[in-house]
Amino acid sequence: xxxxxxxxxxxxxxxxxxxxxxxxxxxxxxxxxxxxxxxxxxxxxxxxxxxxxxxxxxxxxxxxxxxxxxxxxxxxxxxxxxxxxxxxxxxxxxxxxxxxxxxxxxxxxxxxxxxxxxxxxxxxxxxxxxxxxxxxxxxxxxxxxxxxxxxxxxxxxxxxxxxxxxxxxxxxxxxxxxxxxxxxxxxxxxxxxxxxxxxxxxxxxxxxxxxxxxxxxxxxxxxxxxxxxxxxxxxxxxxxxxxxxxxxxxxxxxxxxxxxxxxxxxxxxxxxxxxxxxxxxxxxxxxxxxxxxxxxxxxxxxxxxxxxxxxxxxxxxxxxxxxxxxxxxxxxxxxxxxxxxxxxxxxxxxxxxxxxxxxxxxxxxxxxxxxxxxxxxxxxxxxxxxxxxxxxxxxxxxxxxxxxxxxxxxxxxxxxxxxxxxxxxxxxxxxxxxxxxxxx
Numbered sequence: 001x002x003x004x005x006x007x008x009x010x011x012x013x014x015x016x017x018x019x020x021x022x023x024x025x026x027x028x029x030x031x032x033x034x035x036x037x038x039x040x041x042x043x044x045x046x047x048x049x050x051x052x053x054x055x056x057x058x059x060x061x062x063x064x065x066x067x068x069x070x071x072x073x074x075x076x077x078x079x080x081x082x083x084x085x086x087x088x089x090x091x092x093x094x095x096x097x098x099x100x101x102x103x104x105x106x107x108x109x110x111x112x113x114x115x116x117x118x119x120x121x122x123x124x125x126x127x128x129x130x131x132x133x134x135x136x137x138x139x140x141x142x143x144x145x146x147x148x149x150x151x152x153x154x155x156x157x158x159x160x161x162x163x164x165x166x167x168x169x170x171x172x173x174x175x176x177x178x179x180x181x182x183x184x185x186x187x188x189x190x191x192x193x194x195x196x197x198x199x200x201x202x203x204x205x206x207x208x209x210x211x212x213x214x215x216x217x218x219x220x221x222x223x224x225x226x227x228x229x230x231x232x233x234x235x236x237x238x239x240x241x242x243x244x245x246x247x248x249x250x251x252x253x254x255x256x257x258x259x260x261x262x263x264x265x266x267x268x269x270x271x272x273x274x275x276x277x278x279x280x281x282x283x284x285x286x287x288x289x290x291x292x293x294x295x296x297x298x299x300x301x302x303x304x305x306x307x308x309x310x311x312x313x314x315x316x317x318x319x320x321x322x323x324x325x326x327x328x329x330x331x332x333x334x335x336x337x338x339x340x341x342x343x344x345x346x347x348x349x350x351x352x353x354x355x356x357x358x359x360x361x362x363x364x365x366x367x368x369x370x371x372x373x374x375x376x377x378x379x380x381x382x383x384x385x386x387x388x389x390x391x392x393x394x395x396x397x398x399x400x401x402x403x404x405x406x407x408x409x410x411x412x413x414x415x416x417x418x419x420x421x422x423x424x425x426x427x428x429x430x431x432x433x434x435x436x437x438x439x440x
Contacts, residue, residue, distance in 0.1 A: 038057070038059060039061055039082075040058055040059070040084075047071055050073060050078065054074075054075050055076050055078050057078065058080050058081075059080075059082045060081065060082035060084030060109060061082055061083070062082075063084055064085050065085065066087045067086060068089055068093070070088075070097045071086070071095065071096045073096065075101060077102070077105075078101060081107035083108060083109075084109060086110070086111050088117065089113075091113065091120040091121075092120070094124070094126045095123070096111065098126070099127070099128045101127075101130045101131075101133065102130070103134075105135075105136070107134070111141070112143070113142055120143065121145060123150070123151045124145075124149045124165075126153075127152045128154060128155075129154045129155065130155045130158065131157060133152070133155060133157075133158040133159070135159070135161070136159070137162045138164075140163070141166050142167045144191060144213070145170060145191055146170065146190050147192070147195065148191075148260070149192070150165060150193070150195070151194075151196075152194075152195070152199050153197050154198045154199060156199065157200070157201040158202050159202075159203045159205070160194060160202075160203070162206045165193040165210070166208075166210050167211060168191045169191035169211050169281075170190060171189055172187075173186065174186055174188045179237065180238055181239045181240075182239070183236060184231065184233065186228060187228050188254070188255045189220075189254055189255065189256070189281070191211075191256040192256045192257050193257070193259060193280070194258070195259075195260050195262075196259075196270070198263040198266045199263075199267055200266075201269050202269075202271070204271070204275060205272075206273075206274045208276045209275065209276070209277045209278070211280060212279065216364060227249050227252075232248065239379060251365065254364075255281055257280060257281060257282040257283065257285040258282070258298070258301065259283070261285075262285070262286075264288065264289075265289075269289075269290045270286075270291045272293045272296060273293075274294075275296045275297075279299075281301065281303070282301060282305075282306060283324075284298060284304070285306055286305070286306065286307040287307075287309040287310070289312045291315065294316075294317050294318050294319065296319045296320070297319070298319065298322070300360055301324060302359065302361035303324065303325075303330065304321040304324040304329055305328070305330070306327075307330075307332075308332045308333060308337070309341075309343075310336055310341030310343055311343050311346070312342065313345045314331075314346040316349070316351065317349045317351065319352075321353045321354070321356075321371075323354075324357075325357060325361040326369050327373040329348055329371070329372055330372075330373040331344075331346065331374055331385055332376070333377035333378065333382035333385055333414070334377065335378045337377060338383065342386065344388055345387050347388070347389045350393065351393045352394045353396070354396045356371045367401075367402040370404065370406065371407075372395075373408045373410075374408070374409045374416040375408075375410045376410040376416075377414050384414040384415060384417050385417070386416070386417045387417075388418070388419050389420045390419060390421045390422075390424060391420075392423045393424045393426075394424070395426045396425075400430075401429045401430060404430050405432060405433065405434050406426035406432075407421075407426065407435070407438060409434065411436075419438070421438040
């Protein structure tokens with residue numbers, strides 16, 4: 001096992017103690033952070049270095065490291081850090097997999113796929129059943145996947161901080177034929193920057209999630225026949241619009257999210273703070289409870305944020321939603337909601353929604369949408385969205401509005417209930433502020 005050499009310390013009088021403290025501690029800190037003794041350079045592969053030094057952090061010096069198999073991290077307080085760039089040449093493998101690890105760390109790395117291998121079904125980072133995982137200042141570039149570029153499953157108290165995920169989307173088929181609710185498959189763009197499921201206590205802070213490769217242009221749609229059905233069941237899905245079923249086309253061909261936190265009834269206590277989401281399909285997609293969404297920027301995503309499928313006690317505060325096209329903030333039940341998993345008890349406060357309808361997807365959705373949407377359930381037995389405070393939000397538009405109403409509240413037997421509006425500044429749409437009385 002390689003360990004840093006111990007420095008020989010001089011004997012100094014108290015007169016020089018302050019100078020001695022600076023001269024000895026500073027180089028030791030620099031050695032641990034920038035040039036530690038435990039590096040991959042003394043091993044044939046990164047994996048060999050990890051296996052020879054279990055439960056240790058391994059330094060990855062600057063340079064390119066090409067791999068064909070995923071890098072596996074296990075154990076306690078193990079991991080990788082440093083300025084090195086890991087290049088995965090095999091599209092059938094993740095880049096790094098962390099499993100059953102405690103307090104593992106990945107820091108300062110760059111993870112990419114080789115030219116021609118960018119399109120994949122696999123993750124850049126896949127973490128399974130980890131506790132106390134830290135992923136910090138890591139760049140995941142051109143991992144274009146139907147999964148998540150950074151994916152956490154069944155993790156506790158994980159932190160993803162100051163990372164950059166760029167170009168994570170691919171052309172795919174969304175196959176819903178096994179679902180009685182849908183019953184069809186269609187061409188789409190799909191992919192998620194950060195995907196978290198069955199996890200508790202997650203902190204997602206200060207990250208930049210950006211898609212620049214596949215943006216929703218008419219040319220992209222025509223080239224890949226996006227939205228066109230490729231298969232459908234003999235019977236129409238239970239929640240599918242008849243006109244959509246007959247036309248065999250859906251506008252909803254931008255799939256995936258900048259961030260998704262899912263697994264209703266399990267995923268809990270999530271903090272999403274100070275992130276930047278750009279050119280996503282859905283900026284932030286929530287199917288979870290006890291969530292703080294604060295001080296984020298979501299720009300040019302057709303949907304800014306949605307919380308559904310039994311999302312309870314969601315605090316959405318101090319965010320900027322810019323250039324969204326379908327809605328900026330939407331709360332609604334979904335097929336996964338039930339009497340024990342209802343939506344509501346939430347607050348939407350002090351957010352700014354600007355330039356709604358001016359995003360790249362406006363040509364798909366048109367000007368008949370709404371920045372704030374409170375919807376019925378997807379199925380008749382979904383319990384209604386209940387007990388939501390909406391206060392101090394600003395909807396700001398320069399020029400003519402590109403929306404019909406600032407607020408849409410759906411009607412029906414499970415219509416939203418007990419919504420409390422106060423102190424909002426909602427610029428009216430072409431037909432007014434809201435389609436129902438909101439008490440302001």
